[in-house]
Amino acid sequence: MAFQMIAFDMAGTTVEDGGAVMAAFSEAMDAVGTADGTDERARATQYTLDTMGQSKIEVFRAITGSEERARDANRAFEAAYLVGIRDRARPIDGAEDAIRELRAAGLEVALTTGFSPDTRDALLDALGWRGIADAALSPADAGRGRPFPDMILTAALRLGVTDVRDIAAAGDTASDVLAGLRAGARISAGVLTGTHHEFPGATHVLGSVAEIPALVLAA
Numbered sequence: 379m380a381f382q383m384i385a386f387d388m389a390g391t392t393v394e395d396g397g398a399v400m401a402a403f404s405e406a407m408d409a410v411g412t413a414d415g416t417d418e419r420a421r422a423t424q425y426t427l428d429t430m431g432q433s434k435i436e437v438f439r440a441i442t443g444s445e446e447r448a449r450d451a452n453r454a455f456e457a458a459y460l461v462g463i464r465d466r467a468r469p470i471d472g473a474e475d476a477i478r479e480l481r482a483a484g485l486e487v488a489l490t491t492g493f494s495p496d497t498r499d500a501l502l503d504a505l506g507w508r509g510i511a512d513a514a515l516s517p518a519d520a521g522r523g524r525p526f527p528d529m530i531l532t533a534a535l536r537l538g539v540t541d542v543r544d545i546a547a548a549g550d551t552a553s554d555v556l557a558g559l560r561a562g563a564r565i566s567a568g569v570l571t572g573t574h575h576e577f578p579g580a581t582h583v584l585g586s587v588a589e590i591p592a593l594v595l596a597a
Contacts, residue, residue, distance in 0.1 A: 381565075381594050382539045383486040385530045385558065386511075387431060387549030388501065390572025392473040392489065392587055395459075395501075396466030399430075402458035406438065409454035410447045430573040431551030433492045433523025456497050467504045470571050472588025477510055479591045488513040488533035490549075490557075492523050512537055524553040527561035534561070546594050548587055555580045565594065 386392050389399060403426050404414070412419050422441045429437050434455060438448035477487050489511045491498050498516050502508050513533045517523030520532035530547055539545060546565035547558030550572025558566030559579050568577030571586045582593065 380544065381485055381546050381597060382541075382544040383488060383534055383537055383546070384480055384590065384594060385488045385490055385533055385545065385547040385561075385563070386473075386477070386587060386590075387551070387554045387572075388489050388491040388493075388498070390430070390550035391548060391554070391569055392470055392477070393501065393505065394466075394468050394470050394571070395463055396468075398459055398462030398466045400426075401462055402455045405458035406451040406455035410442060410451045412441075427573060429553065431492055431524050431549060431553035433517040434494070436517075436523060437492075452494075456494060459493075459497060460500050463501055463504045467501060469505060469507075470586060470588075472586055474510070476587050476591050480594065481512070483591075483595055485594070486513070486533075486537040486539070487511040488515065488530070488537065490515050490524075490529040490533070492517065494518060524549075524551075525556040525560065527557050530557055530561040530563065546590070548584070548590055550574060552577055564597075567593070 389395050435452045438451040442448045480487055495516045495518055513536055515529045520528035522528045542562030543564045545563040547563045548567040548569055550569050551574045555566050555568050555577040565581050567582040567584050568580040569584050569586050
């Protein structure tokens with residue numbers, strides 16, 4: 379049974395941002411008065427690492443316990459991240475070739491991210507990746523971010539996938555893998571190029587997305 383669609387996470391999976399996420403997180407915490415060196419900051423940092431891949435605004439809501447502070451933190455995060463990616467963002471080795479090989483073989487490719495649409499599009503522009511995939515989705519496009527399956531399922535609907543078992547998904551966090559499993563993807567793979575190195579329930583653990591075409595196209 380051939381695959382119809384592959385859903386790739388962006389930062390850490392197809393994109394190396396040179397630490398821009400955590401640098402932007404520090405700016406966000408400073409913006410809402412969570413001082414460096416405090417227990418509160420340490421807990422917030424650990425929570426951010428543990429939930430990497432999830433919707434950023436949802437992470438800030440959990441950290442701050444306040445809608446106003448969460449929005450302030452998110453605005454500071456996105457402003458700092460946009461500055462950071464201009465100099466730091468680059469494709470993960472083999473990612474572009476993998477995407478192009480999969481599309482040439484007739485698969486639909488979707489990119490998903492926990493960033494807002496504006497930040498997602500700025501990242502695509504920084505990479506020169508506009509149009510590299512068939513769809514690029516943020517939580518705002520689908521309803522909920524990871525670990526919920528909404529972005530993968532929304533992409534599948536948009537791209538005309540007829541059976542969720544014909545979906546493959548890959549990401550560098552446990553949330554990416556869980557989203558793929560919840561979407562019913564036949565492959566939900568963790569890749570070792572990003573934040574996490576343990577992926578409960580993953581169908582595969584791979585060195586990078588460069589290994590995906592061989593896995594998917596052999597099925």
